[in-house]
Amino acid sequence: MHIAILGNGISGITAARFIRKMSDHQITVISAETDYFFSRTALMYIYMGHMRFTDTQPYEPWFWEKNRIALRRGWVERVDFSGKQLQFTEGEPLAYDKLIIATGSAPNKFGWPGQDLAGVRGLYSYQDLEYMEAHSDGLKRAVIVGGGLIGIEMAEMFHSRHIPVTFLVREQSYWDAVLPKEESEMVSRHIREHGFDLRLSTELSEIVDDGNGRACAVITNEGERIECGYVGLTAGVHPNIQFLKDGELEIGRGILVDEHLQTNLPDVYAIGDCVQLREPKPGRRPIEAVWYTGRMMGETVAHTLCGQPQAYDPGIWFNSAKFLDIEYQVYGDIPAALPDDTESLYWEHPDGRKSIRINYRKADGAVSGFNLMGVRYRHEVCDKWIAEATPIETVIQQLGLANFDPEFYREHEAAVVAAYNQQSGRNLQLKQKRSLSAALRFLRSKTAL
Amino acid sequence: MKYLQTIGLVLFVLALGIFTLMLGLDQYRLSSDTLAIDNDYHREAFLEAARAADALDKTYGSSFAFSGQFKSLLQDAQASLNERAEAGIPEGLGEWDYKLGDWKFTEYTLATIRQSAEGPVTSQPLLFLLLTIGLGSIGGLLYILPVFLKIPGIKNDRIFHSSLQRGLDLNWRTFFLGATILGILIYGFFYINNFFWPSVTAAIMGLIIWLVFSYENSRERTPARSAGPGYGLNTAWLGVIAGTYLILFYVLLYWAPEHITPWMRMSDPLSRALNGGEASQWFVYGLLYTVIVLVMGVKMIAKYRHNRYQIIRTISVMFFQTAIAFLLPEILVRLNQPYFDFKNIWPLNYTFFFDWNINNLINSGALGIFMFVWGVLLIIVAVPVFTYFYGKRWYCSWVCGCGGLAETMGDPYRHLSDKSLRAWKFERWIIHGVLVFAVVMTIAVLYTYFTGSQQILFMSSDTVRGWYGFMIGSAFAGVVGTGFYPLMGNRMWCRFGCPLAAYLGLVQRFKSRFRITTNGGQCISCGNCSTYCEMGIDVRHYAQRGQDVVRASCVGCGVCAAVCPRGVLRLENSDLDVDTRTEALRTIRISGGEVRIEM
């Protein structure tokens, strides 16, 4: 059986690796972007000089041949679903028995005047990075439009080259659609602390042409003109499925798939950023464009294709990011606006760069989410607490189990307990400090403490 | 802030310039008064030869001119003594009390050139000490201190844009390494005056290359991640200059100390204050080493000032280098006790079981015996016990001097280690090969010590130990180990060469509570951890599949955990799962985590 995988990102590659582990099927992975799989999440580090492009490739080039995963570089312009064939802009078509579509995302553009000028671009692909690099020499200022995770990465990238950055963010505070107020304000403060020109509640109206088809300034919704040589568009992404539209494949905002990640067509599956789940799990979104879900989908689809059908179950939500120097981890459900049935315990370090938030249900105290800024927590411990609906008071007395900061780091769990006592009028004590042995014992135990 | 840094840099470069140029400032005058030959026969023969060549009471402009002339006179003296010895050696003298052996050349040359110098360095040693080490440290600190004012966090910006730090591509690396090894082997023939051991070494190198390339199938697996494409000489020239400088420094230090006597001269005042005697080249080396560890340690602390693990660890290596490795032995000497570095463990300290060391220790009273017992206990108790509890890091990145230098001066080059699978294969053959060599050499030496017989099977224990000292102790640990910092990373020696690291590594791999835990599924495969692992461990390989890192070579520097932008890695210990540390796989979560598979 020949399985063709369209897209060599984390989802496509994970699928290929697991299919190879479990079977002898013929595998071809297709991509127009790069010869080998690289970590998209590391694009910024290449630009900043932390790593070379080769360092972002998780597998050495010989890996593919050794594991009999054929790689083909080329752009697929059409899929002939009935003839089971991929058609390329150049070269021979490729026949398949089963197809996995893993084409990822593309940056959003909202029809701004001037959005297609030279010097205006999103940051998603390796080519985008090369473009940014080519426009960086002698750059006097860059404007970044859109305050999400990629926007702040792009700002940090220019900053590392001492290129001044103006950061236009539509929201009142950085990423406040996702982060609760305190965390969002912390990041906004931190962005300014680094010397970025952060413009909150500001939108882009127009990008100005310098007369030669290049961007030379932007005009904001307040009518202000900001001179700049580069405009980074980072107002989110959408599934990269343009070339699949108007065909037999059923598409919403993304490629619609069922719980086995199968599309409406037989033998055609879709995974990763380009997917829209018909029936997401409760509390989850139909499109989740993150690394981890792509990886899990890749593994799931591989099982299904190798005769061990698996329903896609991403488990409890988790994510992480880094805002300049502040690391961010989230486990479970931390909505930006607190629902009525939920209580939140929030502790912030006096230095204003660390915080711990734990959400729990008012009714029974069951913890529902952890939000960490500048502090590291153990994934499995938080996951288990949430899965078992452990009461908040049990959790905070054992909170050291979750601490994952390096050795000798100061532990803040006692302060979290104190914050809880203050908030609830109780008088609890921290019973467990950071300890791997204790965490292992906890994880091995069948039920919560 | 910027100004301070610029001034600091200028001062440092100035100091480095003076440090280098001062080697050529003094002149050398050969006269019978300054001749440091203590054997009367040798002395007379030398003076005869000198008179015949009309070389006495002449001034030589450089150490090269002087030592060239001096050695040729020694050869004349040697020849005439040999000739006279044919006729018979004076009653009651050993052969080498009369004849002049080759091995005396360096000693006589070095001692005489020390006596014969005249010029600015000789008359103003303290001034030069201040202008070089003093000024350099001040410059370095001025450059470093403003970093404390920045917002704390990982700052690796533009490392791969820096000509000093970006490293070379695989071809250039191979060229430099190959040329250096070849040079060392050729020099080795002359040094050891024996064809057998250099040939055996070359054959073993060939064997290892064959094992890795053919037996382990690595020929086609050209490492892509060893270095970036197109990083040739033109863009990495500062790194090449720095590497070459370091290599030359070590060559002079080990094999031609007669050319660095101005450095000894300027260190004399300090040496006298500490141990009461003149500075040897080893004193100079220890002094420079300590100052560099201290100044660059401050840099390390500044860079990681948000990270208490790094700060405490760095203070630890600064302390052990300054107090235990440098000051304490000098003070012991002043107190007429044996020179002893309490933290240096066999087989890194390969001279520990040499006859002169054992005799020196056991003949030095209670303290000497204590030192000997201490040294043995370190080997058989401290290494396994501490490594069981904390991993090899307790030594390699907290105590050891080589590790101390690598973690301070070497930190800016840590990303240059080769992460390819091929490099790992080389590593395992070479480092365990060195361990075997060290053990065999030591057994031979002890055999001779107890039986008095030089010859064991086909080898003479004296030659074996001489060759070990030359090849491993000097060439590998110094020339390649440190000289290649800017070319191939800061742990070349620790990763490929150190026999003690091999021993610690075996304990760590098979019986230790230490591991680097992977935090569930949080890894984004970005590669920062692998890139900044100085031991060339592909940390990401483990992290992205949710497996804890248990590797013999991991020195527990903690930098992978520090640079990880997603908080995925943690160095930690537990005795709950010593034998199953590597088993858990966490990233994979299908249907509530029921399916767990390995690749």
Ligand SMILES: Cc1cc2nc3c(=O)[nH]c(=O)nc-3n(C[C@H](O)[C@H](O)[C@H](O)COP(=O)(O)OP(=O)(O)OC[C@H]3O[C@@H](n4cnc5c(N)ncnc54)[C@H](O)[C@@H]3O)c2cc1C
């Ligand atoms: C700068 C940046 C930082 C990020 N950081 C994080 C992070 O920290 N954490 C996180 O969870 N997520 C992060 N993400 C998101 C994450 O990278 C994506 O969710 C993930 O890469 C999606 O993987 P994928 O395999 O679905 O698709 P992709 O990685 O996008 O791979 C799809 C591939 O298919 C190719 N392709 C598409 N169409 C065709 C065609 N017609 N013919 C040929 N080839 C085609 C594309 O060129 C591409 O190479 C980041 C994204 C970016 C851009």
Ligand code: SF4
């Ligand atoms: S462990 Fe951290 S640094 Fe290493 S690849 Fe994963 S996310 Fe990157």
Ligand code: SF4
């Ligand atoms: S694995 Fe991490 S702790 Fe170990 S040597 Fe490498 S960087 Fe240091």
